[in-house]
Amino acid sequence: MDKGHSLEYDAPIKMKVCFVGDFAVGKTSVAERFVHNRFRSAYVPTIGTQILKKQFTLGHPSRKGTIQIDMVIWDIMGQKGFRELLNEAYFHGTRAVLAVCDVTREETLDNLTYWIDAVYNVTGPIPVRILGNKWDLKNQLEMDEADITAMAEKYDTGYSLTSARTGKDVETAFYALAEKYIIEKFATGKDHQTEEFAVTSTGQSRGKSLAD
Ligand SMILES: Nc1nc2c(ncn2[C@@H]2O[C@H](COP(=O)(O)OP(=O)(O)OP(=O)(O)O)[C@@H](O)[C@H]2O)c(=O)[nH]1
Ligand SMILES: [Mg+2]
Numbered sequence: 001m002d003k004g005h006s007l008e009y010d011a012p013i014k015m016k017v018c019f020v021g022d023f024a025v026g027k028t029s030v031a032e033r034f035v036h037n038r039f040r041s042a043y044v045p046t047i048g049t050q051i052l053k054k055q056f057t058l059g060h061p062s063r064k065g066t067i068q069i070d071m072v073i074w075d076i077m078g079q080k081g082f083r084e085l086l087n088e089a090y091f092h093g094t095r096a097v098l099a100v101c102d103v104t105r106e107e108t109l110d111n112l113t114y115w116i117d118a119v120y121n122v123t124g125p126i127p128v129r130i131l132g133n134k135w136d137l138k139n140q141l142e143m144d145e146a147d148i149t150a151m152a153e154k155y156d157t158g159y160s161l162t163s164a165r166t167g168k169d170v171e172t173a174f175y176a177l178a179e180k181y182i183i184e185k186f187a188t189g190k191d192h193q194t195e196e197f198a199v200t201s202t203g204q205s206r207g208k209s210l211a212d
Contacts (some may be wrong), residue, residue, distance in 0.1 A: 029164035
């Protein structure tokens with residue numbers, strides 16, 4: 001076996017994930033449920049960007065054992081006036097996207113097209129997962145699962161019906177997205193973009209530009 005090759009792939013995989021979606025769909029709530037296992041019922045709009053980090057392990061895609069994922073999660077504000085300001089600075093280096101809608105507000109699903117295309121304009125096609133969040137509010141649904149499936153099919157991807165309140169399917173959504181990314185990464189043998197962020201041993205993030 002090529003030793004250098006295997007060592008390279010035994011290193012933790014650094015991965016920047018961006019949340020997108022309209023205001024109040026639950027981006028911050030899903031991120032905080034995943035990273036801190038907590039939920040806040042009061043709505044506190046995100047101003048600008050909040051960056052969270054989480055390390056976890058997944059089954060290795062090409063051999064026995066596991067591989068460590070160092071995930072950097074960009075949770076951005078969804079307010080309408082802010083959308084036009086989202087650009088290269090936010091989405092550059094993004095490896096995968098969580099596109100969140102609120103199942104009690106129909107327009108938030110339609111708007112995912114806008115959000116995903118905004119990321120793709122910067123990154124090109126990358127793994128995306130659609131989240132139909134607030135699934136605990138079953139009696140207030142303004143869409144059904146078939147509508148979410150249709151959006152997922154449009155982007156040839158998977159979806160999860162999540163609840164940040166109860167925690168339903170939150171972890172599995174992140175794991176499925178990371179798995180999709182590493183399977184594609186290992187299949188092609190390289191990233192298509194330069195590294196944007198690296199998580200240091202102290203957990204701090206620092207800007208970094210490395211040629212692949
Ligand atoms: N019932 C229920 N409420 C939720 C859920 N997720 C979020 N919420 C509530 O919805 C509101 C908005 O949640 P946030 O996480 O702040 O939404 P956001 O998408 O980050 O909003 P912006 O930062 O403004 O873009 C808050 O009051 C949350 O408590 C959920 O799964 N179920
Ligand atoms: Mg927020």
